[in-house]
Amino acid sequence: MIECKEDIVASKATISRLPVYLRYLRDKLGKGESNVSSTCIADDLQLNPVQVRKDLALVSGVPGRPKLGFDLVELIAGIESFLGCGNSNDALLAGVGGLGSTLLSYEGFSAYGLNIRAAFDVSERLIGTKVHGIPVMELGKLKGTAERLNIRMGIITVPKAAAQSVADLMADSGIRAIWNFAPTHLIVPEKVAVKNEDLAASLAVLSKKLRDALRDEEK
Amino acid sequence: MIECKEDIVASKATISRLPVYLRYLRDKLGKGESNVSSTCIADDLQLNPVQVRKDLALVSGVPGRPKLGFDLVELIAGIESFLGCGNSNDALLAGVGGLGSTLLSYEGFSAYGLNIRAAFDVSERLIGTKVHGIPVMELGKLKGTAERLNIRMGIITVPKAAAQSVADLMADSGIRAIWNFAPTHLIVPEKVAVKNEDLAASLAVLSKKLRDALRDEEK
């Protein structure tokens, strides 16, 4: 019986920091280290040490030890268990254009449990090919594939104009979580979760920071 | 004299919603509409109407009118002025791999003022070519180009192992804001702003939502 940290409530902010810790801790482990303190993590990642301790306390199986800090192996296992928890994150991707192909080829996802099983497009040229070993099928086969493989996560990388209809199709195919890279707001049934990956919004935040910094300087 | 909304303080959360409004409002304008109410925006984008009004009040030149709502043209101009404010957002990109090429080819950025002027790579095969009209040069020319064109924003799409050294190079070249797509934490001088585009973190949030939703259902 795998122990799942199922009933722990972690804030959205905490959850989004966990992969950052995970990456950092795996790096440290790779360098042959065996312990790390919250203060050290906080210094390196430019976070508040108390925040780090609180985040880690939520997901670590074993507590940190005064003077020594946390055991790297235990900590990594704790975060992996929390983020992955035995459930594989199988997904489908719709839209094998530039961004879609890039995501299909991105090696980094497997480290976080994401496993893209099939891709879909409307282009005759792409249907039947494979990208990074992942088969590209016609969009009409999305529903059957999702149901057959019991896949609950969908990635949308189609052009804006097609995004809503693909979202509808996914919702109708039993997909319950959509990672949306199309620059548009999707309307989905209540039980479908959507995460918009909004590059424009990120850019806006950065660009504002830059402008403020340059202005402060002038004074 | 262009009126800049320079001294307005908007929260990070507000700033990241502004491009979402902007996209939505441009759509509405394209459909021939001329006014929109905050309640309507809130309904469509699934936000709280008071939040929408507060956000818009910060950036709109003219107030909304009871019964009518906001003038679309004025509102769009207000958000554009706030986000762009006359300063062009010229940028450099380092790392013309899959993701880098995708970003170079992405049409959507210009609508938010981003203008990638040059790209850099170490691959002999790529140097001297153009991607989507943007010249790819050897990495060694980054500093000279940044200084000559007075560019202050850099985009990092190199592999993880090269990211820190590229960040150092950018910082040394006068770049003051880095949009980092490499899955690693960068150490930069205090005056350089960094925005990490962390796909793993986004995935973690979505994946958690999905798991919670599926679990709630079982009960």
Next chain:
DNA sequence: TAGATTGTTAATCGATTAACAATC
């Protein structure tokens, strides 16, 4: 006028940070 919508003030909510006793 009546009703929809606005903008503002106050209350609530959630997340971060500070303070500090406990522990190895």
Next chain:
DNA sequence: TAGATTGTTAATCGATTAACAATC
């Protein structure tokens, strides 16, 4: 022991939401 580090409780900070008078 002394000092670094932990985990927890309380205070602060920031953002969202509720309540409501003003307005077209």
